[in-house]
Amino acid sequence: MQVHLVTLGSHGDVLPFLALASALKRRGHAVALAAPAPFGGLAKRAGVDFHALGTQADYERTIRHPDLWHPRRGVAPLLQTLSSATEPVFDWLRTWWSAEGGVVVASPNSLGARVAQDKLGLPLVTLHVAPFLIESRRDAPVLPGLPLAHLLPSRTRHWLGRGGDRYVVDPAVLPGLNAFRATLGLPPVRRLRHWWNSPTRMVLTCPDWFAEPQPDWPEQAVQVGFPLSDRFGDRDGLDPEVAAFLDAGAPPIAFTYGSGMRQGRAFFRTATALCRRMGRRGILLAPQADQVSDTLPPEIRHVAYAPFSALLPHCAALVHHGGIGTVAQALTAGIPQLVVPVAFDHFDEAARLRKLGVGATLSRRRFTPSRGARVMDRLLTSPTVAHACREAAQRVAHEDGLGATCDAVEQAIAA
Structure with a gap:
């Protein structure tokens, strides 16, 4: 059966789709993935047919936009990128779609797939x-962008979200989307976040103990476990120098601010000072060397990339931005997490980790060496946190999120 997969975003958005494509191919399906151009090499290595959306320059222009990683202003450049991909995604699917059968799997921001x-x-x-x-x-x-938002009642947060849709999201996307739909003879969309979910099947790839299913979720929603996918990244295992560093002393604290971050110098500067203040070793993960000082002390190592499944079991804790893929890998490794959220879903993931008892959060403004060291010391010495981390790791170990996602897709094919 033919399966077309479409997604937009950075590593945390694309790698789960690449892992799913590879798994479906192993099950005998013909697969093709459409994603931003920089991920073509990873798809080729995985043996997955790839269609580039945009160019490397387009991707870098979005990633380097000065407002992208702002909790409120970041939505504008993001929505502009999503809108620009609507027609290319539609054209790709129209060209390759066969009436003989198959299915399309797409992220909600792949608007051309819904069209x-x-x-x-x-x-x-x-x-x-x-x-x-x-x-x-x-x-x-x-x-994102609301002080103490996690303390607001759920209905208030929902009302604020609807306001964001009405005054920010919909005005930015719907005029262009509806103009394109009109050329196809389709009626206009009234609310983007209501329309962008397929009315026939929706899959959420995080387990019910992490995000409890709600009675007002769409009826077509199916929930599965985390589709762990880091082995589809830039390399399969640890670099020998990284492995030697891990073996040479106590477990380090790992720090990452996401693969797409281009404004992380302050974060890694604080990370370095935090480790020195605590007398701890550290490992700084940043694809771009200019994000990290070139004069690090010997007990702190900069690494461009390392698969979390190989790295994190050797680390004492992880400090990061709050991306869902990073969250899942740290839960799998059973280590505490300190989240310094940036934008988008990061604040929501941080709240869920606090609720599970496996982590804490500090705002970017409050993430200083002294505060960070105090929070990290509490996380590393708390028996309650250690127990919660072990429990989360055991839960993930008993799940097959990727396999369950494949099952959900195949059920959609059968239906």
């Missing part, structure tokens, strides 16, 4: 990698 479903009648599975974009009055997500 193709409306126009061509193709079967579509909307795949959410995080619960942040799923509306609920009973358990509304924690929104």
Whole structure:
């Protein structure tokens, strides 16, 4: 059976789709993935047919936008990128779609896939990698850019989210989207976040103990475990020098601010000072060397990339931005997490980790060496946190999120 997969974003958005494509191929399906151009090399290494959306320059222009990683202003450049991909995604699916059968699996921000479903009648599975974009009055997500948002009642957060849709999201996307739909003879969309979910099948790839299912979620929603996918990144295992560093002393604290971050110098500067203050070893993960000082002390190592499944079991804790893929890998490793959220879903993931008892959060402004050291010391010495981390790791170990996601897609094919 033919399966077309479409997603937009950075590593945390693309790698789960690449892992799913590879797993479906092993099950005998013909697969093709459309994603931003920089991920073509990873797809080739995985043996997955790839269609580039945009160019490397387009991707870098978005990633380097000065407002992208702002908790409120970041939505504008993001929505502009999503809108610009609508027609290319639709054209790709219209060209390759066969009436003989198959299914499309797309992220909710792949708007061209939903247009193709409306126009061509193709079967579509909307795949959410995080619960942040799923509306609920009973358990509304924690929104970025609002002080103490996690303390607000759920209905208040939901009301604020609807306001954001009405005054920010919809005005930025719907005029262009509806103009394109009009050329296809399709009616206008009234609310983006209501329309972008496939009415036939929606899959959420995080377990119910992490995001409790809600009675007001869409009826077509299916929930599975985390589709751990880091082995589809830039390398399979640890660099020998990294492995030697890990073996040479006590478990280090790992720090990452995400693969797409281009404004992380202050974060890594604080990370370095935090480690020195605590007398701890550290490992700084940043793809771009200019994000990290070139005069690090010997007990702190900069690494461009390391698969978390190989690295984190050798680390004492992880300090990061709050991306869902990073969250899942640290839960799998059973280590505490300190989240310094940036934008988008990061604040919501941080709140869920606090609720599980496996982590803490500090704002970017409050993430200083002294505060960070105090919070990290509490996380590393608390028996309660250690127990919660072990329990989370055991839960992940008993799940097969990627296999369950494949099952959900195949069920959609059968239906």
